[in-house]
Amino acid sequence: MTGLQLCHRFYDRAVAPLLTGVAHAAGLLGDGSEVLGFDDAVSPDHDFGPRAQVFVAAAADAEHVHRALERLPSRFEDFPVAFARGTLHGGAAHHQVEVVTAPRFFTDLMGRDPADGMTVTDWLxxxxxxxxxxxxxxVFHDPEGALATRRTALEWYPDDVWRYVLAAAWLRVSQEEAFVGRTGSVGDDLGSALVTARVARDLVRLAFLVERRWAPYSKWLGSAFARLPLAGRVGPHLTAAVRATAWREREAALCAAQRELAVATNRLGLADAVDPEPRRFHTRDLRVLFGDRFTAALADRVTDPGVRALVVRLGNGRPTLPGAIDQAVDSVEILTRPDRCRAAAGLLCPDAGDGSGDGAGDGAGGYSPGSST
Structure with a gap:
């Protein structure tokens, strides 16, 4: 039995009967390994049990629902209904049925109600x-579509925002791909291994972008990657790269993984095709893909006015795109705080337009790929 199955039955058998006649939606979204489907036999040792969110139409309806939930049983299918979950309720045991409006729930978790539309800044x-x-x-119950409307709005980036973050992903790879061999060639094997791990992680995240799947946080990044169709072609090369004991082996494995992702990127049709073959790094005895060639190709196809303005403003004649918040920042204390994420808007998208990123626009502007040293 998975956590989602437990919570669905909990709603159907214990919560819903208490809400007869109350207009609401219900589901289990947001934090928790069970939400992503990665809970296992270890998960119940903390912060785990039957829970749900009940979405009421108006905040005024919440008090009635709270009173109804006082009649919840003390246990459900051998799990306590009241249990401590992090710092909620001051850390005291309490039933874990959250009562909230859909606009408030989504705004609390991402700083925006997606039912109002998503701007370029919101996405990034x-x-x-x-x-x-x-x-x-x-989603356990959604007769009016309150949840479906918002989840549909968040299914995937508009095409030009997708081009932008994919361009930024390839730029991140290009900035360090040559360092695997450069560090190794001067005898810094630890440095070579560290860079290899960083590039491999960026390639895993790039695979999610190619597959149109949202990447989870680090604990489940590898597990979720293994479920991607691309994993069978890219995964063995990345595994070989991080396990290699010599920098030449790391370099070869990363080049092979990059080639697979380059072919997959071309297949998307988001930009003019780029030669996916690795090549010599200038005059040095190193091999790289020069991932920033994909950055330039993708950015040159952006036409949405808001995204195009970012490309031109941040490009300055060469790829300098910071990308989305989790491409520019790797801090739990920021990525788990919507207010802090949105405070980074001035760095990620200064003076960005308010467009959603999926309209047609002026295709003027562009830049050429640079090179790393």
Whole structure:
């Protein structure tokens, strides 16, 4: 039995009967390994048990629902209904049925109600790990479509925002791909291994972008990656790269993984095709893909006015795109705090337009790929 199955039965058998005649939606979204479907036999040792969210039409309806939930049983299918979950309720044991309106729930978790539309800034300041938990999980009851409307709005980036974050992903790879061999060639094997791990992680996240899937946070990144169709072709090369004991082996394995992802990127048709073959790094005895060639190709196809303005403003004649919040920042204390994520808007998308990123626009502007040293 998975956590989602437990919670669905809990809603059907214990919560819903108490809410007869009350207009509401219900589901399990947001935080928790069970929301992503990765809970296992270890998970129940803390913060685990039957829970749900009940979405009322108006805040004024919440008090009636709270009173009804006082009649919940003390246990459900051998699990206590009242249990401590993090710092909620001051850390005291309490039933874990959250009562909230849909606009408040989504705004609290991402700083925006997606039912009002998503701007370029909204997309770039919302971590993929948050989008994964809001479009994952399960909906138990949604007669008016309050949840479906918002989850549909968050299914995936508009095409030009997608081009932009994919361009930024390839740029991140290009900035360090040559360092695997450069560090190794001077005898810094630890440094080579560290860079390899960083590039491999960026390639895993790039695979999620190619597959149109939201990447979860680090604990489940590898597990979720293994479920991607691309994993069978890319995964063995990444495994070989991080396990290699010599920098030449790391370099070869990363080049093979990059080639697979380059072919997959071309297949998307989001930009003019780029030669996916690795090549010599200038005159040095190193091999790289030069991932920033994909950055330039993708950015040159952006036409949405808001996204195009970012490309031109941040490009300055070469790829300098910071991308989305979780491409620019790797801090739990920021990525789990919507207010802090949105505070980074000035860095990620200064003076960005308010467009959603999926309209047609002026295609003027562009830049050329640079090179790393």
């Amino acid at each position: 300041t919302t971590p993929t790990q948050r989008l994964a938990t809001l479009t994952g999980g399960a």
